[in-house]
Amino acid sequence: MHKHRMMTPGPTDVPSEVLLEGAKKQIHHRSVEFQRIYSEILDLLKIVFKTSRPVLPILSSGTGAMECCVANLTSLDTKPIVIEGGWFGKRWNDICCGYGLETETIQVDWGKSAEPELLEEKLIENPNCSAVFVQLCETSTGAVHPIQELQEICFKKGVLLVVDGISGVGAEKCETDEWNLDAVIAGSQKAFMNPPGLSYITLSDRAWNAVRNSKHTRFYFDLRKYLDGYEKKNHPFTPPTSLLHSQLAALKMISDEGIDNSVRRHSLLASATRAGVKALGLKLFAEHPANSVTSVWMPEGLDSSLFIKKLMAEEGVTIAGAQGPWKGKFFRIGHLGFVDSNDIILALSAIERVLKKMGVVIELGAGITAAQNILVKKGEYK
Amino acid sequence: MHKHRMMTPGPTDVPSEVLLEGAKKQIHHRSVEFQRIYSEILDLLKIVFKTSRPVLPILSSGTGAMECCVANLTSLDTKPIVIEGGWFGKRWNDICCGYGLETETIQVDWGKSAEPELLEEKLIENPNCSAVFVQLCETSTGAVHPIQELQEICFKKGVLLVVDGISGVGAEKCETDEWNLDAVIAGSQKAFMNPPGLSYITLSDRAWNAVRNSKHTRFYFDLRKYLDGYEKKNHPFTPPTSLLHSQLAALKMISDEGIDNSVRRHSLLASATRAGVKALGLKLFAEHPANSVTSVWMPEGLDSSLFIKKLMAEEGVTIAGAQGPWKGKFFRIGHLGFVDSNDIILALSAIERVLKKMGVVIELGAGITAAQNILVKKGEYK
Numbered sequence: 177m178h179k180h181r182m183m184t185p186g187p188t189d190v191p192s193e194v195l196l197e198g199a200k201k202q203i204h205h206r207s208v209e210f211q212r213i214y215s216e217i218l219d220l221l222k223i224v225f226k227t228s229r230p231v232l233p234i235l236s237s238g239t240g241a242m243e244c245c246v247a248n249l250t251s252l253d254t255k256p257i258v259i260e261g262g263w264f265g266k267r268w269n270d271i272c273c274g275y276g277l278e279t280e281t282i283q284v285d286w287g288k289s290a291e292p293e294l295l296e297e298k299l300i301e302n303p304n305c306s307a308v309f310v311q312l313c314e315t316s317t318g319a320v321h322p323i324q325e326l327q328e329i330c331f332k333k334g335v336l337l338v339v340d341g342i343s344g345v346g347a348e349k350c351e352t353d354e355w356n357l358d359a360v361i362a363g364s365q366k367a368f369m370n371p372p373g374l375s376y377i378t379l380s381d382r383a384w385n386a387v388r389n390s391k392h393t394r395f396y397f398d399l400r401k402y403l404d405g406y407e408k409k410n411h412p413f414t415p416p417t418s419l420l421h422s423q424l425a426a427l428k429m430i431s432d433e434g435i436d437n438s439v440r441r442h443s444l445l446a447s448a449t450r451a452g453v454k455a456l457g458l459k460l461f462a463e464h465p466a467n468s469v470t471s472v473w474m475p476e477g478l479d480s481s482l483f484i485k486k487l488m489a490e491e492g493v494t495i496a497g498a499q500g501p502w503k504g505k506f507f508r509i510g511h512l513g514f515v516d517s518n519d520i521i522l523a524l525s526a527i528e529r530v531l532k533k534m535g536v537v538i539e540l541g542a543g544i545t546a547a548q549n550i551l552v553k554k555g556e557y558k
Numbered sequence: 559m560h561k562h563r564m565m566t567p568g569p570t571d572v573p574s575e576v577l578l579e580g581a582k583k584q585i586h587h588r589s590v591e592f593q594r595i596y597s598e599i600l601d602l603l604k605i606v607f608k609t610s611r612p613v614l615p616i617l618s619s620g621t622g623a624m625e626c627c628v629a630n631l632t633s634l635d636t637k638p639i640v641i642e643g644g645w646f647g648k649r650w651n652d653i654c655c656g657y658g659l660e661t662e663t664i665q666v667d668w669g670k671s672a673e674p675e676l677l678e679e680k681l682i683e684n685p686n687c688s689a690v691f692v693q694l695c696e697t698s699t700g701a702v703h704p705i706q707e708l709q710e711i712c713f714k715k716g717v718l719l720v721v722d723g724i725s726g727v728g729a730e731k732c733e734t735d736e737w738n739l740d741a742v743i744a745g746s747q748k749a750f751m752n753p754p755g756l757s758y759i760t761l762s763d764r765a766w767n768a769v770r771n772s773k774h775t776r777f778y779f780d781l782r783k784y785l786d787g788y789e790k791k792n793h794p795f796t797p798p799t800s801l802l803h804s805q806l807a808a809l810k811m812i813s814d815e816g817i818d819n820s821v822r823r824h825s826l827l828a829s830a831t832r833a834g835v836k837a838l839g840l841k842l843f844a845e846h847p848a849n850s851v852t853s854v855w856m857p858e859g860l861d862s863s864l865f866i867k868k869l870m871a872e873e874g875v876t877i878a879g880a881q882g883p884w885k886g887k888f889f890r891i892g893h894l895g896f897v898d899s900n901d902i903i904l905a906l907s908a909i910e911r912v913l914k915k916m917g918v919v920i921e922l923g924a925g926i927t928a929a930q931n932i933l934v935k936k937g938e939y940k
Binding site for chain 2: 187189190195199200205238239243275363372373395396397413414415419488
């Protein structure tokens with residue numbers, strides 16, 4: 177018998193009730209019924225994003241939403257600054273490059289987080305910068321960047337901070353309105369507990385000004401079309417009705433839990449995961465680790481890709497590997513979206529068993545016991 | 559009790575078995591299991607498109623696939639010709655405009671089809687044209703364009719013919735390889751019997767040359783990325799795994815029926831629908847009507863929007879109205895994808911009852927009887 181557990185930082189496990197909503201009979205996207213559902217989704221998205229402004233659903237992967245930001249918020253006569261601390265930071269650069277933009281890159285070592293002072297310096301050196309691109313959580317390393325501090329610096333300079341919150345929103349603290357964030361994007365397959373297929377974007381008033389001034393070629397990713405649609409409680413193109421049906425069900429679950437409680441839960445589960453792997457003598461990869469994913473160095477001499485394969489084949493647990501130049505060096509345990517205390521214990525227990533069988537010197541039970549000591553404090557967690 | 563029947567030209571009704579496949583437990587998109595599924599999908603798509611070349615899935619609405627064509631196949635120093643015979647012909651122009659292209663438009667009256675001679679003339683007048691944009695079936699009018707003839711003209715001139723087959727592929731004859739079509743696109747929510755969310759695109763070798771030469775800014779819609787993915791049986795970004803699961807199930811059903819049989823079925827159902835409405839004294843809107851949708855003039859003095867509302871409220875049948883300047887003037891019965899003879903009879907019967915109640919002079923039973931006389935010949939249909 178093969179019982180499969182998804183502990184990846186996206187796509188993530190989706191509740192059956194949510195999946196079944198997506199299997200409902202098709203409805204037409206220009207019907208009153210659809211408008212009612214869409215309208216509810218638009219309201220609930222604001223709760224998750226902690227904003228009173230429109231949050232616009234885009235039918236694309238997260239990369240599509242990233243491209244929306246580049247296409248709508250930059251201009252060729254300016255020089256964006258990209259904070260590149262991993263695979264997805266690099267993607268900001270790749271997209272900018274695709275749009276003919278020359279960027280200034282703040283290279284952050286994999287596993288490290290951006291230093292606000294460095295951004296401040298870079299902004300002084302580059303007065304022609306109008307937008308800074310960053311991740312809330314760099315999924316490829318499991319590190320979080322200090323968004324609130326970065327935003328304060330950008331705000332003072334009149335520069336937009338564009339936040340890829342794809343694996344962050346719903347799991348990390350992200351106060352869109354309170355922190356004056358200019359652009360925040362997210363993806364359905366992460367803390368939103370839905371299959372992949374939808375991305376989300378919200379912009380500040382300053383950012384909307386940039387949208388109106390952008391001269392980049394764009395059609396499908398022209399955010400003005402989505403804002404028009406938002407006002408009519410409609411989507412500018414044919415929306416993915418089944419994914420919206422399931423998203424509504426998942427958003428209701430998130431809203432029932434409460435968005436702050438959801439972030440607290442992710443924080444608790446992340447702490448327990450970290451305590452667990454540390455108790456096994458493993459080392460964390462990220463200096464400022466995220467709530468959504470824990471990156472762990474593979475014990476020296478062993479290949480994390482092999483470990484991940486064994487974990488899947490022998491224990492049915494899927495975790496993620498390291499990407500790009502770090503392939504084989506570390507592994508990533510996702511605890512994002514529809515995840516609870518028991519999932520953390522089962523993942524850690526499987527990790528213990530496989531490491532033991534691979535000959536790593538660990539004390540069986542030490543990881544899960546350390547996690548238990550954190551998880552039992554659930555009530556006090558914040 | 560409200561029993562809902564979708565008779566729209568997309569989104570369309572989706573078999574429950576297909577919907578339930580989409581509700582399967584999530585899998586990771588970089589897993590061996592996903593590669594196996596994706597690989598099967600890529601093979602089956604070729605059958606539906608009647609091509610031996612790659613058919614690439616894009617996570618976007620049909621408009622996204624249209625934009626792919628504009629972004630990858632045009633250049634600013636050429637002047638595309640757009641055959642605009644309705645709402646979606648206009649969309650080709652809108653997208654070209656978004657990409658800063660000046661186009662030459664062949665305006666075709668709504669309900670009419672393109673005349674190949676006119677294209678020949680336009681191509682002589684515009685030696686700087688490198689691509690012609692057209693619809694296989696113009697969904698907004700229910701008219702088909704003579705693709706094979708248009709392609710022969712373009713081919714002789716060394717000009718690409720780009721075919722929006724969104725509501726056509728799978729329902730209309732479309733011999734991608736045999737006719738040397740340069741670009742054909744389709745959408746999951748049409749004859750592909752899947753919810754909306756995926757679009758598909760296939761290109762000729764000539765078209766791939768244009769892709770490599772295109773200088774437009776693009777990232778998410780850069781087809782080279784999808785071709786790379788195709789070769790690795792992988793998707794360049796996070797693909798919509800649940801929609802791909804359901805698409806595989808639907809593609810298997812289409813392949814079991816046989817693509818030519820599928821086109822025959824659509825042709826039969828369209829003939830029956832036309833016979834039915836004509837027997838009620840109604841007039842067809844399209845001169846060369848499509849297999850996927852039948853457009854019918856509303857009897858004079860009556861508003862088709864009101865008729866459609868009544869049909870939905872009183873009989874549970876959803877059909878589509880007329881868009882843009884034609885709002886209220888005609889209605890469109892979709893018979894596309896998961897539709898059989900009984901669906902045609904039920905839709906016509908509901909139409910009869912509602913027209914009668916609206917005071918239109920019709921003979922009750924005449925429409926469905928005329929349709930029966932066609933449907934009974936199913937075996938001989940081709």
